[in-house]
Amino acid sequence: MHVPRRSRGGYSSPGRSGSRRRVVGSFAALATAAGLLSACGGGGGTPTLIWYINPDTGGQAAIASRCTAASNGAYKIETQVLPQDAGQQRVQLARRLAAGDSSIDLMSIDPAFTAEFAAAKYVVPVPDDVKSKLPQAFKGAITASTWDGKEVVAPFWSNVQTLWYRKSFAQKAGLDMSQPVTWDQIIKAASDNGGTVGVQANKYEGYVVWINALVMGAGGNLVTDPGAGVDAKIDVNSQAGKDAASVIDALAHSKAAEPDLSVSNEGTVLAPFATPQGAFQVNWTFIYQNYASDKATLNDLGWAMYPETVQGTPSRPPYGGIGIGVSSTSKHTDLDWKAVECITSPDNQGQYAVDTGNMPSSAAGYSYGKLTSAYPASLLQLFQKSVEAAGPRPLSPYWSDISGAIQSTWHPAGSVSSSTPASSQTFIQQVLEGKKLL
Amino acid sequence: MSTTVATPAQSAKTPPGKVVASDRAVAENRLGQKLVAPAVVIMVLVTAYPMLQALYLSLFRYRLTTPEDKGFVGLSNYGVILGDSLFWKDTLNTVIIMVVTVAIELVIGFAFAMVMHRIMIARGLMRTAILIPYGIVTVVSAFAWQFAFSINNGFVNSWFHWLPWISPQQNWFGDHWHAMFAIMASEIWKTTPFMSLLLLAGLSQVSEDMLEAAQVDGATWTQRLYKVILPNMKAAIMVAVLFRALDAFRIFDNIVIMTAGAQNTESSSFLTYRQVIQQMQLGMGSALSVLLFLAVLVIAFLIVKLFRVDLASARGEG
Numbered sequence A: 001m002h003v004p005r006r007s008r009g010g011y012s013s014p015g016r017s018g019s020r021r022r023v024v025g026s027f028a029a030l031a032t033a034a035g036l037l038s039a040c041g042g043g044g045g046t047p048t049l050i051w052y053i054n055p056d057t058g059g060q061a062a063i064a065s066r067c068t069a070a071s072n073g074a075y076k077i078e079t080q081v082l083p084q085d086a087g088q089q090r091v092q093l094a095r096r097l098a099a100g101d102s103s104i105d106l107m108s109i110d111p112a113f114t115a116e117f118a119a120a121k122y123v124v125p126v127p128d129d130v131k132s133k134l135p136q137a138f139k140g141a142i143t144a145s146t147w148d149g150k151e152v153v154a155p156f157w158s159n160v161q162t163l164w165y166r167k168s169f170a171q172k173a174g175l176d177m178s179q180p181v182t183w184d185q186i187i188k189a190a191s192d193n194g195g196t197v198g199v200q201a202n203k204y205e206g207y208v209v210w211i212n213a214l215v216m217g218a219g220g221n222l223v224t225d226p227g228a229g230v231d232a233k234i235d236v237n238s239q240a241g242k243d244a245a246s247v248i249d250a251l252a253h254s255k256a257a258e259p260d261l262s263v264s265n266e267g268t269v270l271a272p273f274a275t276p277q278g279a280f281q282v283n284w285t286f287i288y289q290n291y292a293s294d295k296a297t298l299n300d301l302g303w304a305m306y307p308e309t310v311q312g313t314p315s316r317p318p319y320g321g322i323g324i325g326v327s328s329t330s331k332h333t334d335l336d337w338k339a340v341e342c343i344t345s346p347d348n349q350g351q352y353a354v355d356t357g358n359m360p361s362s363a364a365g366y367s368y369g370k371l372t373s374a375y376p377a378s379l380l381q382l383f384q385k386s387v388e389a390a391g392p393r394p395l396s397p398y399w400s401d402i403s404g405a406i407q408s409t410w411h412p413a414g415s416v417s418s419s420t421p422a423s424s425q426t427f428i429q430q431v432l433e434g435k436k437l438l
Numbered sequence B: 001m002s003t004t005v006a007t008p009a010q011s012a013k014t015p016p017g018k019v020v021a022s023d024r025a026v027a028e029n030r031l032g033q034k035l036v037a038p039a040v041v042i043m044v045l046v047t048a049y050p051m052l053q054a055l056y057l058s059l060f061r062y063r064l065t066t067p068e069d070k071g072f073v074g075l076s077n078y079g080v081i082l083g084d085s086l087f088w089k090d091t092l093n094t095v096i097i098m099v100v101t102v103a104i105e106l107v108i109g110f111a112f113a114m115v116m117h118r119i120m121i122a123r124g125l126m127r128t129a130i131l132i133p134y135g136i137v138t139v140v141s142a143f144a145w146q147f148a149f150s151i152n153n154g155f156v157n158s159w160f161h162w163l164p165w166i167s168p169q170q171n172w173f174g175d176h177w178h179a180m181f182a183i184m185a186s187e188i189w190k191t192t193p194f195m196s197l198l199l200l201a202g203l204s205q206v207s208e209d210m211l212e213a214a215q216v217d218g219a220t221w222t223q224r225l226y227k228v229i230l231p232n233m234k235a236a237i238m239v240a241v242l243f244r245a246l247d248a249f250r251i252f253d254n255i256v257i258m259t260a261g262a263q264n265t266e267s268s269s270f271l272t273y274r275q276v277i278q279q280m281q282l283g284m285g286s287a288l289s290v291l292l293f294l295a296v297l298v299i300a301f302l303i304v305k306l307f308r309v310d311l312a313s314a315r316g317e318g
Helices: A014-043 A059-070 A086-098 A111-119 A139-144 A167-173 A183-192 A205-217 A226-231 A239-252 A295-299 A333-343 A346-356 A369-374 A377-389 A399-410 A420-432 B008-013 B023-057 B076-082 B085-118 B123-135 B138-149 B155-160 B176-203 B208-216 B221-232 B234-249 B253-258 B268-278 B282-306
Strands: A005-007 A010-012 A048-053 A076-081 A106-109 A154-160 A162-166 A196-198 A278-283 A301-304 A319-327
Touching: A048 A059, A048 A333, A059 A076, A059 A333, A059 A346, A086 A111, A086 B268, A106 A111, A106 A333, A111 A319, A111 A399, A139 A154, A139 A319, A139 A377, A154 A333, A154 A346, A154 A377, A162 A167, A162 A377, A167 A183, A167 A278, A167 A301, A183 A196, A183 A239, A183 A278, A205 A239, A205 A399, A239 A420, A295 A301, A301 A377, A319 A333, A346 A369, A369 A377, A399 A420, A399 B268, B023 B282, B076 B282, B085 B123, B085 B176, B085 B234, B085 B268, B123 B176, B138 B155, B138 B176, B138 B253, B176 B234, B176 B253, B208 B221, B221 B234, B234 B282, B253 B268, B268 B282
Parallel strands: A048 A076, A048 A106, A196 A278
Antiparallel strands: A005 A010, A106 A319, A154 A319, A162 A278, A162 A301
């Protein structure tokens, strides 16, 4: 029979004795686990670089695997997927970085918030010795990656918009697509022949991308001196702004507008384009792959330079894509840059384009064998020409405010008139000065 | 055994109208305070601290990505907000959504409560069927209704285009009132079961004896409804209205998913979210959240005081 041991101050039950042993055991287990974890984290094992990526069809994860293998044990890249929406990607990364999250090493950064992250010193500028090892990027890609005279992200892939059209429809409408066309021409051609023009006009960043392209295509800028932050000069209320408003007004009030114009985005314009009413759409490079399985549409698919806002003034196609940034809170900066060199290598840029339809940021990437055989040569040439001519959005750390203010004053497209640029300019300035809610 | 009756001596010293607690009541009160103290401390930590922090931040110009520009601005943020038409537009939207949805939910919810209360056949199945929407995550429900109203692949246009005001090409998210209609429809569908549950609790408190007595006296069904049922479940109705009104005033998920605030469909909560989370304006956003909190307090006060809601009687303690 078990007899409880009497100790000083009362009984010490077997349960209490057992619990003490369990506590001691737990501490021992914790200490062992902590030791193991520290060994994995950087003590003796292969350092793990965490790469926050935008969602794709697996292209970046594949690159992470290839670069891990190519490093010969120097590092291991793990990917963490960010939300689909670029705005949500910005919010998630910024909140983590503002809190000093050291688990972030590499980031796939959208041009829309590159300047904001650079101004907040969330990213480390690309060192000169690393820059010399990266493939020579297109001018548009370098512009979109530069803040305060320094390249702050390494251009990875460059998205650009072109004009996609149905060859049969253009022929029926009598449009010569071998020459630059204007927005007015395609709107009239579509309207007169029962067709539609697909654009991105939902209340989101994509709509501002369109407005920016229209304004730059008319020789203007939304913002002059965006580096001045809140003191930047807003130039929406200009002749270029009025020309842009005129195009939007014309499309919104023509028969060429799709019924869901006010909620349209890159995805919603795809299906109408494949119907008999489909005539034109402006969209990103991935479109070609999207129609690859629809042979009827693919055979009738034509491509041309982004439409001109003003006849005779070369268009400035919208620029998108991703740059790879190194977090200022990372503990493996040297390894991060080695990983960046691998990720942005011409072969990886080319393979990524084959895998996802998102095109390289360098001419070297376009030379990748599998890419040249997967796409028509004229299309690849058009993409490169378009990136060179692209008009990136203003590189302002307050771009999210400016973009939001433009969305508020230019949406829906049906409400845009010749007075919109003036009211928009006033509103943007008041928002930047903190006098108006956005 | 201690007594709960006040002694004559105590009564003599007591001013008229003041109830004197017995020793036992005082002891029980103290015990109750000790028992509830840990919960109060935790509540203070998890609710009062963030609220005070928001109040503090609301006095600053503070953007998360430019912390070096942080500066004390006093009540300036409140001035900007209260003088801004966007704030009042969003408040009006929120009030419209609250009033319309709660009114419709009250009527439909009452009908559902009557069905759940009176039905004799397949009662469990019927109650489950009525309550299913409330069990669905709001974001999922909002997506479902967004697809339903979609101009491209929604069923609303194709099923109801025979109605004179619905065309096959109706873009429900293309203008303010159609978008508001879609948002309110999804909100009503999702939360009417909650209203009916609260009303069912009230219905079950109505004495069958009273109803039988009224019937014997010759009261019609309508008279029994207005003279017996509704007056006897007034407290439950008011609690249901209070809960749903406060809930509806904080509407967020449906709007984010269905319109993202486009077509002037933004609510007060969504405006606050955009300032704090999307624009990272911690100062301005905190000021908005303080105002939102005050608005909720005012609504609760108005409903409780104007309609004289007795929460205790609604729980059957009265």
